[in-house]
Amino acid sequence: MSLQDELTAAQRCLDDLARAVGRLEERVGTGLEIRRVRSDTEHLKESLSLLRAAAPRPPAEPRVEMVTIPEQPYDTGLWTDVDDEGLGARDRHAP
Secondary structure, three states, rough: OOHHHHHHHHHHHHHHHHHHHHHHHHOOOOOOOHHHHHHHHHHHHHHHHHHHHHHHOOOOOOOOOOOOOOOOOOOOOOOOOOOOOOEEOOOOOOO
């Protein structure tokens, strides 16, 4: 699992915790203990947010630049020093 995946999983767990604390608060009331738990949950969310901001980003994929190939024929001057493949040299005859 990548670092970003781990941070996302931790964020999901904290969101679940916040919902559970909300349900507990409905059942227990707003006493000192539940306020502490809610406060701790909020601190964890803030800490994870800071950790996510400080985490190194994965390296970006290198950009692939598209090269267009022209439809016009190539300049024959590019091949003046090579033999035609399979045909031999220009000044010689095939056997």
